[in-house]
Amino acid sequence: MRREEIPFLVLNGGNLFFSRESLRPEKLAAGKLLADLIMSSFNKMGCDALNVGAYDLSLGVDNLRKLEKNANFPFLSANILDKHDKYIFTPSIIKMAGGVKVGIFGLCDDALKIDKLPAGQKIKVVNPLDKAEEISLELKKKGSEYTVLLTNLNIRDCRRIAQRELPIDLIIGSSKENRISLPILVQKAYIVHVERGGKSVGRLDVTFLGAAGVENLPADVRYKGKIVGDRLFLLNHFFPLKIAIPDHPEIGPMVESVEAKLSRLQQVKATRSMSVGANIKKSSLAKGNGYVFAKACATCHPEQYARWQKTAHSQAYQGLVEQEKHFDVECIGCHTLGYEMPGGFTDIRQVGSYAGVQCESCHGPGYLHVQSKGQEKLAHKLGDGEMCLSCHIEEKSPEFDLLPFFHRICGE
Secondary structure (H helix, E strand, C coil): CCHHHCCCCCEECCCCCCCCCCCCHHHHHHHHHHHHHHHHHHHHCCCCEEECCHHHHCCCHHHHHHHHHCCCCCEECCCEEECCCCECCECEEEEEECCEEEEEEEECCCCCCHHHCCCHHHEEECCHHHHHHHHHHHHHHCCCCEEEEEECCCHHHHHHHHHCCCCCCEEEECCCCCCCCCCEEECCEEEECCCHHHCEEEEEEEEECCCCHHHHCCHHHHCCCEEECCCEEEEEEEEECCCCCCCCCCHHHHHHHHHHHHHHHHHHHCCCCCCCCCCCCCCCCCCCCCCCCHHHHHCCCHHHHHHHHCCHHHHHHHHHHHCCCCCCHHHHHHHECCECCCCCECCCCCCHHHECCCHHHHHCCCHHHHHCCCCCCCCCCCCCCHHHHHCCCCCCCCCCCHHHHHHHHHCC
């Protein structure tokens, strides 16, 4: 079967390669490695089109165009232009899927901070709502039977486009600000948005109804989907990408290879400063206070210490070492005690006694508390475990459930 006749399309709404608009200089090498890996993975997955989102331009438009040369699919954008009002990327395409002509185009949010981009002066981002009308009508004239918009616009602007009743059937969003958990229908446009951070894949089944309408569909399908107009039946699915899902036999080794390269990069770039209190992120330490580490707590709290030793918290740093991520500054803070904190450490090559998530990670430095034999209260009360959420954020702990976890670990 030729690729042009496949019954499905693999599409991405943008913001695929990076997680912010600009990268710090020390992140450039790692950023390029990850972008190449992602692009190669999408080649393996048979991606059909990618919208250029704001974050995809983090290394500049020239770098992104070089990346596109190695892609087996087009990078789309109908509103990113050069200074002569010429398209930099392909604005739209038409592909056959299941015998249907599907028009696809991409739009970038015009709130993009061009001045933060490398060589940002080379581009401009024109009004996406105006381009939505122009391109969707063009695709209709070219014979598009089903038109898809890929975009990183926020949900408000996606709704505004849908309310114009343009010939757009599906809007696939990728803005990190969007939080819609289920697809929504606005006028005749269906808006879908999967979770950010690559935590899930969305699949939309589109059925073009015949004369008998929805009655020809199986009952177990008919009551789960949505009829749009008099010709379309839509059934949406979300597939969470859980750790239990086995790696792809080709992509898995590619990821492992890049992770090994990143580990070596991070080790080389590890900070050489061990000055206590450098690069402080939070409020200063109380006078005379400091960290005493978990063993000091065991003297008065032996039961709590014994319970802590059996938890994943006590082995949190070792887990990083086993994954060769112990030189990753994005991980080290949540797997150790006091990283870049007053009284803590800054040299990720010399973690020492700061390894693991310890009592003082939640309670705060305990030197004064220990010296006063408990008379000096610790800085932080546990409450209902709100401090857990500083590390167990959605992107890093997608299956984290605060209260059961808190009571199991802390026994509160």
